[in-house]
Amino acid sequence: MSPFLPWLKLAACAALIGFAGPRLTRYGDIIARRTGLSRSWIGLVLLSTATSLPELVTGISAVTVAGAPDIAIGDALGACIFNLAILVVLDALHRDEPMYRRIEQGHILTAGFGVILIGFVGALVLLSRETPGHRLFHVSAYTPVIVVLYVVAMRAAYVYERRAAGALPPISGSEPGTTLREAVLQYAAAAAVIFAAGAWLPFVGTELADAMGWRTSFVGTLFVAASTTLPELVVTVSAVRIGAIDMAVANLLGSNLFDVLIVAVDDVAFADGPLLAAVSPVHAVSAFAAVIMSAIFIVGLLYRPETRLRGTIGWVSVSLLMVYLLSAYAIYLHGH
Known part of the structure; x- marks a missing residue:
């Protein structure tokens, strides 16, 4: 197989996902204004669920049809660290002051739960290979705990x-003629495009790994995860353009929570036994990298640093970027 064909397919998937992203932001913001909900809540629930659809479809397809459990777990956990790396882009887009001085400190709650959930999955990746007998039928006994968390x-x-966030003012200028029903329909159409592209990605990832001679854990964590996280990237940039930075941050952190839930869904769909017992232990690197990056984000949000490197990004963003690059390199060296 020509090595160029999988790259073209990957680019096609990325283009479809990137096209639908701005529409999610646009109509998600309209839904927030029409319903009176906060942008943070819309980002945490509505946007994060829709932008994580590629990871959901990719994971299910990978474990059921493609037979590539490493791509499923690599995509879910790789998406977590990629989402946190997008915070670097968000910080760079704010040239006037550091991002951490503008966003709400309520995001600490979501980031903290991210530490709990992702850290729990990281520990399970290491423990499941040693104790694969802890199961309910073919599902890990720990999967219900992930759902409960x-x-x-x-x-x-x-x-x-409900305690802290205020409602947005009603629409006055932009999209004055768009009703709530129209916004929901347009939002659903954009989500459907992301859903379709996500179903194709695990097969493209497998072809890419075969064509380039790369390990599937590395391809799932880096290339497939980067592609399925394109909606988060596009939504983040789009949200900044309409002045909804808290919606962008909530989308990224909420996507991390949903990505961990996807691990539980993938485990149910994987018929050959507990999923985490069948994957490479190197995925624990991704999980613990995401935990470290979440902790760095929490520190930055509490400390609210003022200094920036030549007016671009602060030390918090530099730290996030370094952890992401080191984890990707470790997975490349030691993945299966």
Whole structure:
């Protein structure tokens, strides 16, 4: 097989996902204004779910049809660290002052739950190979715990938003003629495009690994995860352009929570036994890298640094970028 064909397919998937991203932001913001919900809540629930659809479809397809569990887990955990790396882009787009001095400190709650969920999965990646007998039928006995933790996280975020977040003012200038029903339909159409492109990605990732002679864990963590995270990147940039930075950050952190839930869904779909017992232990590197990056984000949000490197990004963003690059290099060296 020509090595160029998988790259073309990957580019096609990325183009479809990138096209639908701005529409998610546009109509998600309209839904927020029409319903009176906060942008942070819309980003945490509505946008993060829609932008994580590629990871969901990719994971299910990888474990059921493509037979590539490493791509499924690499995509889910790789998307977590890629989402946190997007914060560097978000910080760079704010040339007037560091991003961490503008966003709400309520994001600490979501980031903290991200540390719990991702760290739990990282530990399971290491432990499941040693104790594969802990299962309910073909599903890991720990998978229900992941689901419960996710529900608790979303419930806590909902309660916090009701206490702290205020409603957005009604639409006055942009999109004055768009009704709530029209916004929901347009939002669903954009989500459908992302869903279709995501279903194709695991097969493209497998072809790319074969054509280039790369390990599937590396391809899943880097290339497939980068492609399935394109909606988060596009939505982030689009949200900044309309002045909804908190919606952008909430989307990234909420996507991390949903990506961990996808691991539980993939485990149910994987018929050959507990999923985490069948994947490379190197995926724990991605999980723990995401935990470290989440902790760096929390420190930055509490400390609110003022200094920037030549007016571009601050030390928090530099630290996030370094952890991401080191984790990608480690997975390339030691992946299966």
